[in-house]
Amino acid sequence: MAGKIFMPEGYCVKCKAKKDIADGVEEVMKNGRRAIKGKCPVCGTVMFKILGGKAVAPAPSAPSPASPGNAPSQ
Numbered sequence: 001m002a003g004k005i006f007m008p009e010g011y012c013v014k015c016k017a018k019k020d021i022a023d024g025v026e027e028v029m030k031n032g033r034r035a036i037k038g039k040c041p042v043c044g045t046v047m048f049k050i051l052g053g054k055a056v057a058p059a060p061s062a063p064s065p066a067s068p069g070n071a072p073s074q
């Protein structure tokens with residue numbers, strides 16, 4: 001199974017399905033996390049996949065990003 005670079009799977013919002021990311025390139029974001037940026041092989045929509053893994057710096061004390069009922073009581 002010799003290929004070129006590994007082809008990560010991403011979710012295409014246009015096809016509404018998982019696709020192999022085409023032309024994927026690894027990028028390091030500002031926060032030090034790595035991600036794969038590429039295109040959907042079917043429709044060409046840009047796909048972005050964040051590579052998890054490395055638990056180098058676990059968010060110190062970040063509240064869940066999406067919590068609608070989080071009203072400050074003051």
Ligand SMILES: [Zn+2]
Nearest residue numbers: 012015040043
């Ligand atoms: Zn697509």
